[in-house]
Amino acid sequence: DSVFSNVVRAPEDPILGVTVAYNNDPSPAKLNLGVGAYRTEEGKPLVLDVVRRAEQQLVNDPSRVKEYIPIAGLADFNKLSAKLILGADSPAIQESRVATIQCLSGTGSLRVGAEFLKKHYHQSVIFIPKPTWGNHPKVFNLAGLSVEYYRYYDPATRGLDFQGLLEDLGAAPSGAIVLLHACAHNPTGVDPTSEQWEQIRQLMRSKSLLPFFDSAYQGFASGSLDTDAHAVRIFVADGGECLIAQSYAKNMGLYGERVGALSIVCKSADVASKVESQVKLVVRPMYSSPPIHGASIVATILKSSDMYNDWTIELKGMADRIINMRQQLFEALQAKGTPGDWSHIIKQIGMFTFTGLNKEQVAFMTKEYHIYMTSDGRISMAGLSSKTVPHLVEAIHAAVT
Ligand SMILES: Cc1ncc(COP(=O)(O)O)c(CN[C@@H](CCC(=O)O)C(=O)O)c1O
Numbered sequence: 001d002s003v004f005s006n007v008v009r010a011p012e013d014p015i016l017g018v019t020v021a022y023n024n025d026p027s028p029a030k031l032n033l034g035v036g037a038y039r040t041e042e043g044k045p046l047v048l049d050v051v052r053r054a055e056q057q058l059v060n061d062p063s064r065v066k067e068y069i070p071i072a073g074l075a076d077f078n079k080l081s082a083k084l085i086l087g088a089d090s091p092a093i094q095e096s097r098v099a100t101i102q103c104l105s106g107t108g109s110l111r112v113g114a115e116f117l118k119k120h121y122h123q124s125v126i127f128i129p130k131p132t133w134g135n136h137p138k139v140f141n142l143a144g145l146s147v148e149y150y151r152y153y154d155p156a157t158r159g160l161d162f163q164g165l166l167e168d169l170g171a172a173p174s175g176a177i178v179l180l181h182a183c184a185h186n187p188t189g190v191d192p193t194s195e196q197w198e199q200i201r202q203l204m205r206s207k208s209l210l211p212f213f214d215s216a217y218q219g220f221a222s223g224s225l226d227t228d229a230h231a232v233r234i235f236v237a238d239g240g241e242c243l244i245a246q247s248y249a250k251n252m253g254l255y256g257e258r259v260g261a262l263s264i265v266c267k268s269a270d271v272a273s274k275v276e277s278q279v280k281l282v283v284r285p286m287y288s289s290p291p292i293h294g295a296s297i298v299a300t301i302l303k304s305s306d307m308y309n310d311w312t313i314e315l316k317g318m319a320d321r322i323i324n325m326r327q328q329l330f331e332a333l334q335a336k337g338t339p340g341d342w343s344h345i346i347k348q349i350g351m352f353t354f355t356g357l358n359k360e361q362v363a364f365m366t367k368e369y370h371i372y373m374t375s376d377g378r379i380s381m382a383g384l385s386s387k388t389v390p391h392l393v394e395a396i397h398a399a400v401t
Pocket residue numbers: 015016034035036037104105106107108133135181186214216247248249255260
């Protein structure tokens with residue numbers, strides 16, 4: 001019999017598995033509010049117009065070849081990615097203190113950064129928020145880091161447990177790594193205020209905690225690329241060191257192209273160049289070099305001021321549609337008289353609303369109303385449209401009464 005006969009069937013992924021269940025449901029009323037992927041008012045995936053134009057430009061370029069790109073990725077893509085998150089006027093960039101490596105989207109950037117830290121950083125404990133994106137603990141555990149949690153979400157207020165956060169980070173061992181969502185916290189949609197970010201920064205620097213930012217939604221939360229980079233930039237402005245994982249999956253709609261970057265901000269140019277050389281030793285035996293196409297699209301857009309401006313307009317359009325869905329869902333629940341306080345729907349930010357619905361209520365909504373969402377009560381607002389809000393309201397109303 002097979003040498004693999006001992007292999008047991010793995011469960012579906014808690015997030016991506018929701019789409020599998022959705023696809024298997026024949027009901028015409030089904031609604032996929034699971035995966036964090038943008039959908040238009042018509043419920044369709046969106047390829048940005050500026051992305052199509054950039055691709056056309058690339059396809060029409062006869063000089064373009066399919067050669068290997070460097071282990072660290074496309075140089076112009078890396079420079080432009082660092083500029084996007086750190087700001088065009090960043091002293092860290094001017095002083096060549098940033099090592100940026102093109103990786104396989106946000107997940108790949110997190111994993112490569114974690115493998116690098118395991119090999120070269122003196123602390124192997126990483127504190128991640130509770131709750132956080134379901135893949136975070138797996139990425140860090142598999143890289144050999146030991147995962148601890150810091151309090152983040154307060155179910156009572158459906159807001160930030162700021163005191164708990166400060167206590168847990170205050171109790172962390174000096175030098176511990178701390179994962180921070182740069183903006184639009186997944187799954188709660190709850191972000192610290194800028195005053196709270198400043199307090200977090202002071203506490204972390206006082207204990208030499210190492211920030212590892214996960215920036216998967218820059219521009220998607222507020223509609224402004226600069227506003228959504230605020231947390232990252234106040235840490236980098238203090239001259240300290242940090243890691244930043246960037247994803248272009250959501251803000252450029254490049255989900256399947258797997259485009260991202262890992263930046264490590266260091267104290268000196270000399271350290272940054274040595275760090276970059278060691279990150280390349282992590283990448284080479286993992287996947288050798290990253291894919292050329294998606295990064296070429298991003299570089300084409302970011303290097304052209306016209307295309308960059310067009311992108312910011314489309315990006316704000318996506319963010320605004322999501323904010324509009326928040327308002328519509330909140331008002332419809334109010335109008336229906338659904339029991340409970342639903343104001344967190346319009347207070348939370350980014351792709352997701354952390355509804356507060358429990359596993360049983362979610363299971364009921366899936367079974368009776370064909371609503372597909374993650375079992376922790378998270379819904380992807382991008383999956384909603386004006387037409388489908390009433391159906392979701394019916395389901396929530398039934399689930400809570
Ligand atoms: C905070 C955070 N970091 C990283 C990623 C990874 O993004 P990639 O750039 O595609 O690697 C996601 C995507 N989370 C979404 C998308 C589906 C998934 O991968 O889980 C989500 O939570 O629904 C995320 O929410």
